[in-house]
Amino acid sequence: xxxxxxxxxxxxKAPRFIMGLIFLASLALNxxxxxxxxxxxxxxxxxxxxxxxxxxxxxxxxxxxEHHIRERRIGGSALxxxxxxxxxxxxxxxxxxxxxxxxxxxxxxxxxxxxMSYFSDVRSVCWFLETEFADEVRRLHRLVGNAKVDDGRxxxxxxxxTQLFQAxxxxxxxxxxxxxxxxxxxxxxxxxxxAVTDFLKSRLYKWAGDxxxxxxxxxxxxxxxxxxxxxxxxxxxxxxxxTCGKTVHDLAYYWPQYTAITEEADHDIMLFTVSKSTGHAGxxxxxxxxxxxxxxxxxxxxxxxxxxxxxxxxxxxAARILKAISDGxxxxxxxxxxxxxxxxxxxxxDRWERLRVVVRSTGRFSLPEFTPASCKFAGETTETHPxxxxxxxEMEGVxxxxxxxxxxxxxxxxxxxxxxxIKHVRVSMLDKDEIFDLFLERLANL
Amino acid sequence: xxxxxxxxxxxxKAPRFIMGLIFLASLALNxxxxxxxxxxxxxxxxxxxxxxxxxxxxxxxxxxxEHHIRERRIGGSALxxxxxxxxxxxxxxxxxxxxxxxxxxxxxxxxxxxxMSYFSDVRSVCWFLETEFADEVRRLHRLVGNAKVDDGRxxxxxxxxTQLFQAxxxxxxxxxxxxxxxxxxxxxxxxxxxAVTDFLKSRLYKWAGDxxxxxxxxxxxxxxxxxxxxxxxxxxxxxxxxTCGKTVHDLAYYWPQYTAITEEADHDIMLFTVSKSTGHAGxxxxxxxxxxxxxxxxxxxxxxxxxxxxxxxxxxxAARILKAISDGxxxxxxxxxxxxxxxxxxxxxDRWERLRVVVRSTGRFSLPEFTPASCKFAGETTETHPxxxxxxxEMEGVxxxxxxxxxxxxxxxxxxxxxxxIKHVRVSMLDKDEIFDLFLERLANL
Numbered sequence: 082x083x084x085x086x087x088x089x090x091x092x093x094k095a096p097r098f099i100m101g102l103i104f105l106a107s108l109a110l111n112x113x114x115x116x117x118x119x120x121x122x123x124x125x126x127x128x129x130x131x132x133x134x135x136x137x138x139x140x141x142x143x144x145x146x147e148h149h150i151r152e153r154r155i156g157g158s159a160l161x162x163x164x165x166x167x168x169x170x171x172x173x174x175x176x177x178x179x180x181x182x183x184x185x186x187x188x189x190x191x192x193x194x195x196x197m198s199y200f201s202d203v204r205s206v207c208w209f210l211e212t213e214f215a216d217e218v219r220r221l222h223r224l225v226g227n228a229k230v231d232d233g234r235x236x237x238x239x240x241x242x243t244q245l246f247q248a249x250x251x252x253x254x255x256x257x258x259x260x261x262x263x264x265x266x267x268x269x270x271x272x273x274x275x276a277v278t279d280f281l282k283s284r285l286y287k288w289a290g291d292x293x294x295x296x297x298x299x300x301x302x303x304x305x306x307x308x309x310x311x312x313x314x315x316x317x318x319x320x321x322x323x324t325c326g327k328t329v330h331d332l333a334y335y336w337p338q339y340t341a342i343t344e345e346a347d348h349d350i351m352l353f354t355v356s357k358s359t360g361h362a363g364x365x366x367x368x369x370x371x372x373x374x375x376x377x378x379x380x381x382x383x384x385x386x387x388x389x390x391x392x393x394x395x396x397x398x399a400a401r402i403l404k405a406i407s408d409g410x411x412x413x414x415x416x417x418x419x420x421x422x423x424x425x426x427x428x429x430x431d432r433w434e435r436l437r438v439v440v441r442s443t444g445r446f447s448l449p450e451f452t453p454a455s456c457k458f459a460g461e462t463t464e465t466h467p468x469x470x471x472x473x474x475e476m477e478g479v480x481x482x483x484x485x486x487x488x489x490x491x492x493x494x495x496x497x498x499x500x501x502x503i504k505h506v507r508v509s510m511l512d513k514d515e516i517f518d519l520f521l522e523r524l525a526n527l
Numbered sequence: 528x529x530x531x532x533x534x535x536x537x538x539x540k541a542p543r544f545i546m547g548l549i550f551l552a553s554l555a556l557n558x559x560x561x562x563x564x565x566x567x568x569x570x571x572x573x574x575x576x577x578x579x580x581x582x583x584x585x586x587x588x589x590x591x592x593e594h595h596i597r598e599r600r601i602g603g604s605a606l607x608x609x610x611x612x613x614x615x616x617x618x619x620x621x622x623x624x625x626x627x628x629x630x631x632x633x634x635x636x637x638x639x640x641x642x643m644s645y646f647s648d649v650r651s652v653c654w655f656l657e658t659e660f661a662d663e664v665r666r667l668h669r670l671v672g673n674a675k676v677d678d679g680r681x682x683x684x685x686x687x688x689t690q691l692f693q694a695x696x697x698x699x700x701x702x703x704x705x706x707x708x709x710x711x712x713x714x715x716x717x718x719x720x721x722a723v724t725d726f727l728k729s730r731l732y733k734w735a736g737d738x739x740x741x742x743x744x745x746x747x748x749x750x751x752x753x754x755x756x757x758x759x760x761x762x763x764x765x766x767x768x769x770t771c772g773k774t775v776h777d778l779a780y781y782w783p784q785y786t787a788i789t790e791e792a793d794h795d796i797m798l799f800t801v802s803k804s805t806g807h808a809g810x811x812x813x814x815x816x817x818x819x820x821x822x823x824x825x826x827x828x829x830x831x832x833x834x835x836x837x838x839x840x841x842x843x844x845a846a847r848i849l850k851a852i853s854d855g856x857x858x859x860x861x862x863x864x865x866x867x868x869x870x871x872x873x874x875x876x877d878r879w880e881r882l883r884v885v886v887r888s889t890g891r892f893s894l895p896e897f898t899p900a901s902c903k904f905a906g907e908t909t910e911t912h913p914x915x916x917x918x919x920x921e922m923e924g925v926x927x928x929x930x931x932x933x934x935x936x937x938x939x940x941x942x943x944x945x946x947x948x949i950k951h952v953r954v955s956m957l958d959k960d961e962i963f964d965l966f967l968e969r970l971a972n973l
Contacts, residue, residue, distance in 0.1 A: 172645050180640035187639025189840075193848060194626035194633075196809040199618050199802075240686050240811075240834040247833070251727070280832045281697070282730035356645075363642040363839035365686075386726045387693070388686040392838035393809035394635075402639060 167492040168509040176360025187405040196393035209390030217403035235377035242354040242367030252379035254285040263289035266305035269499035297323035307331040312507035314467025338425025341456035364395040429466035470508040613938040614955040622806025633851040642839035655836030663849035681823035688800040688813030698825035699773040700731040709735035712751035715945035743769035753777040758953035760913025784871025787902035812845040875912035916954040
């Protein structure tokens, strides 16, 4: 089985008729296991496969969340063909294979006496921001050219971009407004936005749903713009045209492995995170580039009240990781390590090409189509390869794509969580090789 | 100046009449600098001295906070006698001197590929809790005997105990209550509670002030019990006796360096933090011991929605630090390092003895008096040496103790932030030696 999976990437390069034959053979072999596929839940054999990812499944609150948590499994041995394939979440474990090739350049060593204080740099707007981390953030943006950093704007560090998103809502909402400020985002929007906005029932702000059709009158609102968008991968711009609106740009996926870098983004508040840029979700480090210093101060205040700052250890680690990426691109690193964004583009290109082959071969699904664009970072025209596949069930008689795939032990996230129809599901493209391979195999065999 | 400060600890052991003479001589010498003391703000000469500590000054929101932030200073050279002494905050930098004596046993090394996932242990109630950290938490509590951990209760890790405090409010508040739940704490209460409870204007809970006098009727409430108490150091118990009340016990200071460990605490929700137990404020790691699994799940949900988990790097570091402490006490460590709690008790005993000498010699202030108690951990009767001195100005004509001390360049936190009179101030006892020495010298010279 493991050999079969390792061989699978090569299949994507094969002519379609050979692939078709292989799929038919595979289908025949799998008929034997069909009963098990549908009626038995095995104890998982790999952490990645059966981890139910509540982390990003934030709009499944209370009871629905529990339902998913019960399906989490963990194990240690090799995958089996009837393992549950969990691609509901966006755990970016794919990148681990890259970081295993990088040696000491990406290792941090922190002695017991270091960074014990609450404070990092009290001269900074964000007093808990480690200078080393801020320097590497600026350096990486200069290298990639994806966001303006040299125009005096502030950096605010957060415990992931989720905390920074809440900090932005707090910073942009009047403290003494008569009504909570409406928070909107165009569908399909990131599934966490509604729950994260509303879980504390704040009188400062409230979730108001789809930005499309939201009246652009003179009442205050906050529009969330995720670009490239989660879940569908398209580039976006703000769409509400009110006189009292503010925007928060979540640019978590605006990196060369996912999309062409067409311009240096220059928005009022731009959010980034190492989870999606480098794959370090567990470090919980995000950063905001903020144009207005007063807004940056209020975001800092939120984080001060919420968590009295942000882990220094993770800031140091993130600095080290970003430095390793920049060093790799700017220097001739002689240890044979691939450059990070070249690795990322290669992996995402390979996965998307293979997924499109399978989707076309089944005739049962569809995927978004993207227009290639000139990437200033790569210096050439590049394809869009989002971190998630926004898959649509095209079969007659299948209305609920999530349930259909779940019956085949593929866990995805239904369009309903993104404010749209249940014909769509979001599928993570960032899991480990063996999980992704098993997903393609399972999809091909449907 | 540096020599004078280093010599200062010995003065505390001298007879009082000699000390009086020294203070008079010191006072005369300092008259020369009086004008500067009162009318000039120097650029600080040590990070610790002039750091204005907003971190814990959380009830100074918006404009008041800015006022304090402007006074923050940073520098690199030696202290001068007219430096601002900032003991407003509780930055536990005193402990750095201990950790500098511990070598590799307290150092963490994290390679670039490690703990990249959102998930730690999906079988745990708290799915982002690192097993290594949880194990060391349990081990340390067993060693110290300050809290029950072996009765099946859950551990929830947080980005400092501040996040866990909010998680507890969320977990204990009905989601569909007609009114926000009242949150109370007996005065003097921790100055952050009001602001942290109210900053998002939640409809789930609201700050309701002093627990003393709060009606113990049949409406729901949450009582916060800090024991030993911040700011005054006294041991506390819940005081509201309602039928629908819940309690949250903040036991951040229930460690042998501060107070006698008289019993294994056994409350429903108990909060701890490395900031005060080991001095690692910058790691932002706290933990909750939670009796009811459903409450632990809801606290976990809060942290999932708020920050999608807690820094893995800081959990690994905290595990290493706690392990070094337990190893030091349980084994015969041969590297000559002092045992942590013995170091802590020695330092706090020395500082409190010296502070009491100065306070008595001036006749201008008073301090709380504590009854010694039998400490099960130390195996002897020990004194109480809180992390903060709750100092009262006893001089006629001085109503506002914070302003009075500030005019002498000693920054403290007024009693008004703790819900009581402005005759009291809270003074950190955990700053670095040179800062604490300068504080005593300044106090003696008033």
